[in-house]
Amino acid sequence: MIDLGAIYLAVTGALLLVALGAGLRVLRGIVREGRDLRRRRRAGEVEKYTEDEEYGPGSADDSSHxxxxxxxxxxxxxxxxxxxxxxxxxxxxxx
Ligand SMILES: [Zn+2]
Missing domain, CATH: 2.20.28 (Rubrerythrin, domain 2)
Structure with a gap:
């Protein structure tokens, strides 16, 4: 007789490992991207407010609005x- 509990455990364990692996990869990518951006900003390659346009320079005089x-x-x-x-x-x- 097949032990359904063991199969269930194996399947959930495998799914958990897959999810964990994917999540870790995404997290590592985010961290690496942030580190890279900070380094480039310090080097002066990237404008400080390039990313959030809402608070960027020039938003104070909104002549369009x-x-x-x-x-x-x-x-x-x-x-x-x-x-x-x-x-x-x-x-x-x-x-
Ligand atoms: Zn009035």
């Missing part, structure tokens, strides 16, 4: 709106 200042209360409204979100005054002349 324009706002319209309310002539009535001075609140900053997203461009594209006709009326102020605070006081509901028309943002554009003739709106």
């Amino acid at each position: 324009s706002t319209a200042t309310c002539p009535q209360c001075g609140a900053a409204n997203e461009s594209g709106f006709d009326y102020c979100r605070r006081c509901a005054a028309p943002l554009r002349p003739g709106a």
Whole structure:
């Protein structure tokens, strides 16, 4: 008679080993990539803020994301709106 418990153990053990191997490979790749990037940054080959564009240089003046200042209360409204979100005054002349 075949011992189902032993088969189950063998299969799960093998799967666990495979998963562990794959996970370790991925982790090692991440660590190596980070180390390499840090080294290149220290050498001055890579701009410091190349990776996260959100906090990179030039994000402070976002001329593409324009706002319209309310002539009535001075609140900053997203461009594209006709009326102020605070006081509901028309943002554009003739709106
Ligand atoms: Zn307003």
